[in-house]
Amino acid sequence: MTATLFNIENGVGIITLNRPEKYNSFNRDMALELQAHLDKCQNDDTVRCIYITGAGKGFCSGQDLSEATNPSPEDFELMVREYYNATILKIRNIEKPVIAAVNGVAAGAGANIALACDIVVANESAFFIQAFSKIGLIPDSGGTYFLPRLVGLQRAAALMMTAEKVMAKDAVTMGMIYKCYTDELFETETKKMAFTLAQMPTLGIGLTKRLLNSTFNNTLEQQLNAEKTVQMEAGASADFKEGVLAFLEKRKPVFTGK
Helix, strand or coil: CCCEEEEEECCEEEEEECCHHHCCCECHHHHHHHHHHHHHHHHCCCCCEEEEEECCCEEECCECHHHCCCCCHHHHHHHHHHHHHHHHHHHHHCCCCEEEEECCEEECHHHHHHHCCCEEEEECCCEEECHHHHHCCCCCCCHHHHHHHHHCHHHHHHHHHHCCCEEHHHHHHCCCCCEEECCCCHHHHHHHHHHHHHCCCHHHHHHHHHHHHHHHHCCHHHHHHHHHHHHHHHHCCHHHHHHHHHHHCCCCCCCCCC
C-alpha cells in the first residue's frame, strides 16, 4: 500500500495521506510521496487547485514516532529539513490554491502542514493539537510562523505550551481555519469549493498568494509597490481579458488559468 494516493478530478489534484491504520502519521515514504505529488501539481497546467486530505478517520497525527525512538542530532536535522520544511515550502511556493480538508485529528506536524495551506476546512469531529510539548519538542513545520499570525501571539503560545485540543468549530471562531462542515456534508462541500477554485483565474489567484506570502515582511509602502507590480502581471493575463469581456457581454467567464 502506498503512503499517499493521487488523482486529478475536474482540474483538482487530490492528494490523500494513506496510512489510516496509523492516523496518517508521517514517515519518510509519505513525506517524499507528498512532495512528489505537489511537484506534479505545480508543473501540470491541467491542475488548477490542490486538495489535501487523509484516508480513514484522521487527517494526520504528525510524525510516526516509531521512526524517531532514539534519533541522533543528525537524524533530527534530516527529518525536519527533508520531511517537513521541504513540504511547507512547496505548499507556500506553488502559485495555485491549496486546500487542507481536515477530516479528523490534525496533530503536531499534521496540524501545521494543514495551517500552511491557503484554505483550511474541517469536519465537525476534527480537532487540532500542538502536541509537541507532550514529548519535549518545539512546534515545527512552520507552526511558530503560521499559528501566531492566525490566532495571535498569546493564544498561540498557550496552545503550544499546554497542547490543548481545539475542536473544529472553535478553530473557526478563533480564526485558525476557514470553515467547518458536518461530517455528512464535509466531502461534498469541500470538493465543491475545490472544483470552483479550479475554474477560477488560476494565474490571478497564484499572484494573490505571492503577495500574501510577502505581506508580513513588507512595510505598507513596499506592499503597495508589490501590488502595483503584480497587478501589471495580472492585467496582462488572458483571464483578465476574458473576465472583462464576459462582464461586458453579460455572460459567465470561461477562465483558462493563463
